[in-house]
Amino acid sequence: MSTATDLTRWNRAGLSRFRYVDGNAVTFLELLRAELAERFPAWQEVTQLPLAETESERQERMLEQYHAPRRDWAWEITRVLARSSHVLAEHLDAYANEGFLGTATQWDTVRRLVEMIDYHPAPPASAATRFVIEAKEAGTLAAGFAVKHTPADGSPPVVYETLEELKVDPLLNALRSAEYNRNPERLGGDTLLLEGEVEDLKTGEPLVLEDEQSGVLRAYLIVGTRTVAGNTEVRVTPRLSHRLRKGYTLIHAKPAEGLAPIGPAAKGAELERVLRLTEEPEGLLTGAVIYIDDGAEELYRRVYSVTGKRLVLDTDVGPLRLDTARVGYPVTITVSAQEERPVDSPGSVIYALRVAGDWSRLADRRVVQETVDATKQKHLPFYTVTAARYHPADSDHLRKGYTILTVSWLKSEHPFPLDNPQTLLVPPVGVGPWRTDTFLEKQDGHLTAAIVTAKPKKTTVGDLAVVVMGHQAAWARLASVSVDLAREEATLTAEDGWDDRGGGDFFLTETKVYAHFKEALRTVAWQENRQPVTGNRIPLALVPSALEKGRVLMVERTDDATAAFFTTVARIEGTTLVLARDLPAGFTRGNTLIAGNVALAGHGESKGEKVLGSGDATRANQSFVFAEAEVSFVADPTQPAGVRAAIDLSVAGRVWKQVGSFADSGPTDHHYTVRMTEAGQLLIAFGDGVRGRRLPSGVNNVRVTFRSGTGLSGNLPAGSPFKPSRPHRLVEKVRQPLPATGGNDREGVESLRENAPATLLTLERAVSLDDFAWLAMSQSSVWQARAFSRPTGLGRNEKVEVVAVPAGGGALGTLAATLTDFLTANAVPEVEVTVLPYQSRTFALEVLLTVDTAAYNPDVVTAAVKSALQDAFSLRKRKLGQDLFLSEVYQVVEGVTGVEHSVAVINGDRSVRRVAAGDREVLILGQLVVAVEGEAATGPSPGEAIEASPPAPKPRLVGRRGVGVIQGVGDRYGQLLRGAGIRTLNDLRGIDPAHLPTVDIPPVRLWEFRTKAEIVVGLAADRSRLAPLLERTIHDLAEGSSADLVRLTGESAAAVDELKAKLRLLQIALDEEVFAAVTLRELLSELD
Structure with missing residues (x-):
């Protein structure tokens, strides 16, 4: 072995391990060769060396020496020894690294190292969430109710069980705000937008709008209809009442019957200048003089105007019997001579006039003379024929063949004397050709409660009826319908009298009684209540008795599943629910849904009781390995890692308590601890009689029940489908509005290496900000955390915010409350801890x-x-x-x-x-x-024919719009395009998708976006010829009437249809909101 003392030359910054051995099989063989050369000088193979060699030559010789084959058994044994030494040295090196926390790689080795500072690896954690239970009937749902989720990827089912008892009530399934499904917006203007495409709405027919709250009815007449985006727009007259609200207005439409009114009809009336006839007077012209006779009164009037059946006369008519009056033309007679001088008296003048023919029928009748006064105003002064003496043509009388008319003028009636008349207008023979129209009688300004109409076919009690003439109407709900079969008529009686609008009379021939409305319609969005709900007060439509203070609620938005949160009932004030926390922005009466049957549930399935072992009172710190994998762990702020094993341990029938350590246990405390083994099983230990009670002796007297299910697999997104594992009489179904969070695997080597030393600083107590962060990360469900100090404001307590990243990422869910309790339990007093989600x-x-x-x-x-x-x-x-x-x-x-x-x-x-x-x-x-680098870009192959692009049109104003206006671009692709410098439509239409390798957008989509930009910017149309339409949006033009566009532009119908086809093509290219807002002017305006 090497005698060098410096073994650190291989250890430098950046390496993950220490190198404790300086050598390998090659160097070891060289060391052995040197020793053999000293002992065996005659062994030439080990002693023959170059006299001088460089370091590189030496290394080359050593490698050749190691690999070269030799037929020498002693050398081969030496080489085997070198190799064996290499294996042993590497083992020693690895084992030496396992003795240092910074280089150890084996979990059990790291566990033993950190146990020296009384740190124990954090166990796995089981995910938790709150389920919304939809109850079938009221009752108590015991803890342990199991539900199952089957992943779509085929992985094993995930079972959750409720962790608490819950009193369920069907009335708490879905609490809604008062008026949640009624739009409170007021109606106004002259337009109604009805749901769907409603057919057979006819102009002139009535609609009856019923206020469902007050029961008040109001009738309106249809002026026009059109289809708008799949709904029906109806224009009405008069303007809609602002007292009507969209959500409470029921629109009755499509009357099945239009009945002719019969009575009760007025017999006579004091008429002004207007006279109505039962039919249109054919041939009657403005300026003509008519004769009116009701049997008691004779009238002459000049016609001022004629509109249908309606005559406007030059002067008031006065009292007239409408049921008997007839209208015709007067007869013009020529006055031959005045027989005598007029006889003038103080009050009257008597004239004697001679007319040819027999006019004796004029006796006691009125005649008139067309007169023009000094101001050239025409008048029809009348005179009374007091006598008409006819002298037959075959008599001998001097005035034979003539009638002498004695005519009286009362000076008090008009100022026009009958001086030398040339002609007179006299009553015609017989009755006139036209009848005057009468009207329905009124009482106290309104129609009488009962009116008579033609016999109906469908109208019955409770139907609505509307009396319509022109733009005026009267309406009511019918209390009775009495049919007279013999007379082919019916009496319709209003429930509470007739309401009316217009104030005029209902003339029989121009009036129609509409009844039996077939359809009840609603306005668009009548069930959408967008009234904001702020603060913590929610007015409820119903307050069940089970909604008590402290009950956990799930508050959701029907239009945003991510906005759900849980809270509790602070109190109930009448029909107002007061929550324990304020609602965030975005909640309205319409989208707020409150579920009252909410249960906390955890990942795991209950298993049966198992025997853990037999107690032995002679043994201190007796322990057992519970050989079950994936035992659940649930949140418990009293435990060092914030979770405890979901087990119930009993000894001889007595339940013992799980603690984090025996540090605070006394000799009589029935405590036990749980640690994790390398195999993922539980090591359950008991006290020594001083710190914690020893186990009593017995046979199989230590038993355990547990729940199985833990790890990251339990972290499920919100909305994951669950169904009960077994049917339950109280439960209809189960929902998961919030994500299931908190599930984590057992603490790994990297985490142990980082977290264990920190416990020496925190000692399971949070004082500094770093303490809060380390303590949060020691919680089994947390990957990482940071702590921040926040201003105390006017309060006395310190405020700490802890930002946590839950295991598996995502929302905090129930982990927020669990972690807050854990940190608060381990923080110094008078510190307010708030746990916030990471971003x-x-x-x-x-x-x-x-x-x-x-x-x-x-x-x-x-x-x-x-x-x-x-x-x-x-x-x-x-x-x-x-x-x-x-x-x-x-x-x-x-x-x-x-x-x-x-x-x-x-x-x-x-x-x-x-x-x-x-x-x-x-x-x-x-x-x-x-x-x-060097890979071929996606696009046309080399040599592939590419069609020449048409010349680019002049830049247009719309080309300055951002790429986001193109349908399909959206936020994601828009950001990528802008990142590549493609910001406007002009930029987009100029790209070559085959040469944009740095933009991670499929080439097919790039070609699509470019084509759409060309369609928008290159719209071909003559701006000058479309001048009347420039201020209109392209949506209105595309959906509007072709006839209107032809009228406004003067273009042919074919040209207009071609324009509309181009505009509809833009609907494919442009985003929906932009298509509804952009004008034709912006599309066609060119930039200088």
Whole structure:
């Protein structure tokens, strides 16, 4: 062996082991040769050496000496001895390294080393979560209720059991906020957006809007309809009442019957200038004079306007019997002469007029003379024929063939004398051709409760009915429908009278009674209540009696599964639930779901009782190995590692208590400790009679029941499907809103090496910030932690925040409360401890390798580099707040066999040398692209024909928009494109996907994005010809009426259809929100 005393020349910084042996089989053989040469000078094979040799020559000679074949048994024995010494020396070297904590690699060796400072490896931990139980009936669900999750990858099922007793109640399955499914927004304007595509809505028909809270009905008339994004937009008149709320408005539509009203009809009325007829007066022109006769009154009026059946006259009509009045044209007669001078008296003037023919029927009738006053205003003054004497043509009278009319003018009625009239307007023979229209009677300004209509076919009691004439309406719910079969009519009686709008009369021929509405419709989003819920107070629709103070609740958002959290009931105030903590932002009445049947559950399945062994009172510190793997461990803040074995140990029927150590145990305390063996089994030890009670003697008197299930496999994401292992009468199903966290494997060598020395500083008590961090990391469910001091504010207690990375990563879940209890139990008094989740931030990495392809397979090297990078920059290896340096990347990459050279780029920026991490952040590898220099890029093969691209159009304003407006780009691809300098649509349409090797986007997607950008930027359309449409959005143009576009632009229908086809193509290219907002002007405006 070497006599040198310096054995450290092989030990330098950066090595993971000490080298205690200076030599190997070659050097050992040379040492043996030297000794043999001294003892056997005549042995030429060992004594013949060069007189002078350099160090390199010496090493070459030694290698040749070791490998050269010799037919000398003594030499072969010597070489075997050298080799055996080499094996023994390497064993001694390895064993010596196992004696130092920094170089030991074997778990059991490390365990024995750390036991010297009374540190014991942290046992594995079982994951825990809170399950939401949907109960079928009320009752008590005992602890140990088992549910099972079967992984999709075929791995063994994961069993969880509830850890506490729970009183379940079906009323607590899903508590909702008051009005959670009713939209409180007020209606307004003249537009209703109805759910779905509603067919057969007719313009002019009524809709009845029912307020479900108050029962108030309101009728509106349909003005127009159109389909908008799969829903139906209805314009109504008049404007909607702001008293209506979307969530409480039921819209009755599609009346099955339109009945003609019959009565009760008004017989007479005091009319103003408007007169309505039962039919349109064919041929009646504006300016014409009409004759009105109701049997009691004769009237002459000039027609001012004619609109359908509605006549507007020059003066008021006055009292008129509408049920008997007829309207026709007056007859014009010519006055031949005035027989005598008028007889003038103080109140009247008598005229005698001669007219040809027999007009004796005019006696006691009214006649008028068309008169124009000095201002050229036309008048129709009337006069009364008091006598009409006809002289037959075959008589001998001087005025034979004429009628002498005696006409009286009352001066009090008008100021127009009958001076030398040339013609007169007189009543026609018989009745006029047109009847006046009457209207439904009113009482106190409203329709009478009962109206008579034509016989209905479907209308019945409880139906809604709306009386409509023009834009006015009256509506009611029917209390009764009485049908008169003989008269083919029915009496409709309103439940609480008729409500109306418009105030006018309902004329029979222009009025229709709509009844029996077939469909009840809703507005879009009528069940969405977006009213925010803040603070810790939630008004409930129902408060079950089982909702008591202290009960654990799961508060969820129906639109965001990640927002779920658990809390407790602070108190109940009437129908208001007060939580123990405030709600985070984003909760509304509509999306808040509260589950009241919440049970804490842990990974593991209960097993039957087993005999651990027999007690022997003569033995101190008796121990047993419980030969069961994967025994569950549950959270327990009193234990050194924050967890205890999920076992129940009894001795002769008495249950003993599990403790972390016997340091505080007395001689009569029924305590035992649990340690882990290298095989993953439990070593259960008992006291020595001084520290902890000895086991009493007995046969098989030490028995154990336990739960089996532990490790990282129990960490399941939220929403994992579970079902009861066995049906239970109280349980319908089980949900897992929160992730299952806290599961971890047994503490490994690296963790032991790091955590064990820290216990000498903490002594299981947290005083400094480092103590809190080390103590948190000693908890079996935690991978790493950091502690921070926070301002105390107005309080007296110190505040410490501990940021923890749970085993397996992800959310803290129930571990937050468990770890808080553990730290609080081991902290100095008057310290407030808050456990916060870590934040994971990823970075992108691109690596270009140079590989000696003659010696190494590039694919194998690439895979090895990827694996090394993913391991080195994983959550398990990176530290909280640890910055990332480019040199770290090179250290990992170039440490892989086969890599000759490499170039690494972080986040697409070649200038980045360091990425800083926040206090609560862990920087881990996200997107990774590894390529080998010289590999062919994806794209067209060499020599493949490529079609010439059309000339690029002039740049347009829309081209300045970011790449995120393209459908399918999203946040992930958008970030990658921007990292490569591709920020706008103009940039995107100019790329060559075959020459972007550093962008980790499939070439097919790059071609897709480029094509979509070309479609958007290169829209072909004549801006000048589409000027009337420039301010409209392309969504409205694509979905709008073609007829409207033809009318606005003056273009042909074919041209408009072609434009709409191009715009619909943009719907494929553009993001949905952008497509709804961008205008045609932006699309077609060119940049200078």
